[in-house]
Amino acid sequence: MKTFTREQVTPVGMKPVQNGIIIQWQDGSDLEYDFRGLRLACACAACIDENTGQKILRPAMVAMDIEAINIESVGSYAIRVLWSDGHSTGIYPFELLRYVGEARLERLQEQAAK
Amino acid sequence: MSKLPGIQHVIATSSGKGGVGKSTVSINIALGLVQKGFKVGLADVDIYGPSIPTLLGIEDEHPQVLDNVLIPIQKHDLKIMSMGFLVGQDTPAILRGPMITKFIHQFVTGVKWGELDYLILDLPPGTGDAQLSLAQNVPLTGALVVTTPQAISVKVALRGLRMFEKVKIPILGVIENMQGWATPDGPSPFRGGKSLSEKTGVPFLGSIPMDQTVAISGDQGQPLLSAYPDSEAAKCFKQIVNQLVDQVNHKSAPGDLGGFKWNLKSGEGAPKTREEANS
Numbered sequence: 290m291k292t293f294t295r296e297q298v299t300p301v302g303m304k305p306v307q308n309g310i311i312i313q314w315q316d317g318s319d320l321e322y323d324f325r326g327l328r329l330a331c332a333c334a335a336c337i338d339e340n341t342g343q344k345i346l347r348p349a350m351v352a353m354d355i356e357a358i359n360i361e362s363v364g365s366y367a368i369r370v371l372w373s374d375g376h377s378t379g380i381y382p383f384e385l386l387r388y389v390g391e392a393r394l395e396r397l398q399e400q401a402a403k
Numbered sequence: 404m405s406k407l408p409g410i411q412h413v414i415a416t417s418s419g420k421g422g423v424g425k426s427t428v429s430i431n432i433a434l435g436l437v438q439k440g441f442k443v444g445l446a447d448v449d450i451y452g453p454s455i456p457t458l459l460g461i462e463d464e465h466p467q468v469l470d471n472v473l474i475p476i477q478k479h480d481l482k483i484m485s486m487g488f489l490v491g492q493d494t495p496a497i498l499r500g501p502m503i504t505k506f507i508h509q510f511v512t513g514v515k516w517g518e519l520d521y522l523i524l525d526l527p528p529g530t531g532d533a534q535l536s537l538a539q540n541v542p543l544t545g546a547l548v549v550t551t552p553q554a555i556s557v558k559v560a561l562r563g564l565r566m567f568e569k570v571k572i573p574i575l576g577v578i579e580n581m582q583g584w585a586t587p588d589g590p591s592p593f594r595g596g597k598s599l600s601e602k603t604g605v606p607f608l609g610s611i612p613m614d615q616t617v618a619i620s621g622d623q624g625q626p627l628l629s630a631y632p633d634s635e636a637a638k639c640f641k642q643i644v645n646q647l648v649d650q651v652n653h654k655s656a657p658g659d660l661g662g663f664k665w666n667l668k669s670g671e672g673a674p675k676t677r678e679e680a681n682s
Contacts, residue, residue, distance in 0.1 A: 300660050302677035305667060313677040361664040362674075364539045366571035383571075 291388060298383040303360075310357070312386060320390030328355050328372055330389045331379035407511065410444075410519045412544040412651055414575065415537060417567070419559030421528035424580040425549045426454045427621060428611070429525040431637075432547075434628040435644030437480045441520035444475065446510050447485035448537075449527040450503060456487040460624020464488060473514045479626055484514045504536035511541050530566040538570035542662065544651055545575040548605070552582055552593030564603055575650040576600075576608035578643060583613035606650060609643040611636050 294316065302313035309323040328351050331337075336346040352374065359371040367382040407413065416429040426449065433445045447455035456462045459478055466488050467474045475482040486506070516522060524541075527533050537543065546567050550560040560577075567574055579596025600607035611617070614636035620627040628637050663674040 300674075301680055302660070303665075303674045304676045305670070305673075310667075319677070357667050359664070359666055362660065362662045364570050364572070365542075366538070366569070382569075 293384060293387050298387050300383060300386075308356070310360070312390065314387065320387070320394060322386070322390060322393065324356050324372075325351060325353065326393055327357070327370070327381075327389070328374075328376070330381075330385070331376070332381070332385060333379040335376075335378055407516075407522075407542060410516060410522050412520065413511070413522045413524065413541060414544055414647075414651070415524040415526050415534075415546045415572075416549060417526045417534065417546050417563050418528050418549040418556075419530070419561070419563035420550070420556045421452075423528075423549050423551045423556055423560075424611075424617075425449075425528065426458055426525050427617060427627075428547075428549050428578055428580055429523050430455065430458055430626050431628050431640045432644055432647065433481055433521070433523045434479060434626045435640050436521050436523075436648075438628065438641075439644065439648070442518060443480075444482040444484075444514075444516045444519045444522040445525065446514070446522060447483070447487065447525045448507050448510050448533060449525055450486040450506055450533070451527055453485045453487035455483065455485045455525060458621045458624065459483065459626060462487065462624075469515065471513070473509075475514055475516065479629055482516060482519070484510055486510075500532040503532045504540075507533055507536055508540055530563050534563070534566060535570070538567070538572055543572050545573040547575055547578060547608075547647070548599070549578050549580055550595055550599055552579055552595040552610075554593075554595060557595040557599045560599055561602065564599070564605065574603075574605045575647060576606040577603075578608050579610040581613050582610035606646070608646045608650070609639055611639045611643075 296316040297314060299315040300312050301315050304311050306321060309321055311319050311321050313319045329346065329348060331346060336344065338345055356373040357370050358373055361369050363369050363380050367380045369377065369380050371377040416425055416432070418425045426447070429445065433443050436443045445455065447453045456464070461476055461478050461483065464476045466476055466484065473484060475484045476488065524537065526537070548560050548564050550556045564574060577596050577600045596610055597607055612635055614634055616631040616634040617627055617636050620630040623630065627634065628640060631637055660674050664672045665674060666672055
């Protein structure tokens with residue numbers, strides 16, 4: 290995975306938006322996350338095969354209207370999300386969140402360019 | 404994960420390798436802080452091989468339990484809690500991962516520490532359940548890494564250091580213990596602590612020389628800093644404590660989000676936003 294600077298992986302704020310959240314990072318950027326995309330990015334052992342790294346979780350398995358019920362901090366390095374489908378074992382380290390947020394933004398920008 | 408009530412700073416003493424004198428370092432740092440006028444607690448969370456009761460000569464003490472909370476033992480103006488008080492000294496604590504997590508949690512939140520400036524946590528060696536569960540559940544100010552001068556210890560310590568980096572626990576500094584052993588050709592060639600610090604950019608807090616007073620005071624159940632305050636090693640500890648206090652004051656600048664538990668339906672417990680933080 291890409292390496293980030295400390296400022297890029299240190300959150301200074303979070304706020305809710307329609308069907309998602311925004312994470313505000315210390316480097317000044319605000320990245321948006323839609324709930325479904327975040328649920329699909331879950332890297333826990335139930336969603337990704339520990340040995341092969343292959344995804345077990347398929348997009349078809351996640352409802353279009355999935356929502357985060359609860360979000361809590363894990364130490365000072367990650368967050369844990371309780372989802373409306375009952376899933377709660379995923380820990381999202383800030384590095385992963387930065388990566389997912391940037392990838393989503395790039396995808397949206399590519400689509401807009403077409 | 405919000406701050407522990409009444410406790411200003413929680414500092415974990417760690418080492419990759421075992422047997423580097425981590426508990427001795429923890430005790431004397433705790434005592435050094437007491438001598439500077441701070442209120443200090445010492446939690447021996449080395450649940451497999453608790454050695455703090457022996458090193459402080461309080462093996463036969465049994466902490467009282469009041470309203471389901473453990474009352475720490477008081478000695479040398481320190482508040483002390485150890486696994487050694489709960490199981491017999493010669494009884495091994497045979498525990499699986501989930502139990503370790505539970506015990507550590509209890510040692511931090513289930514002990515009546517009262518008001519403390521510093522709580523020093525003496526960790527077991529390695530990068531296992533104990534370290535991980537601390538990182539996830541205890542609001543640490545930072546960690547200290549103890550190594551001996553030899554490459555083998557530095558190598559394992561480096562692994563421990565990387566683990567703390569991964570879970571975003573600030574490393575307050577490297578301490579080199581058992582420095583010394585002159586060779587026929589001159590002073591000791593080993594400079595492990597310094598090389599670990601250079602390799603990682605973590606501050607080097609100092610070395611403690613191989614000094615008989617360290618071992619003797621341990622066997623007598625007396626901390627070095629009160630038994631031999633004028634020894635070479637004791638002076639080194641005092642310097643290290645001064646540096647540690649500087650590091651703590653420097654590191655505890657706010658910047659990150661802190662602990663939160665956010666209910667998205669009600670909005671209760673929401674973390675702050677950039678706008679709020681700036682206002």
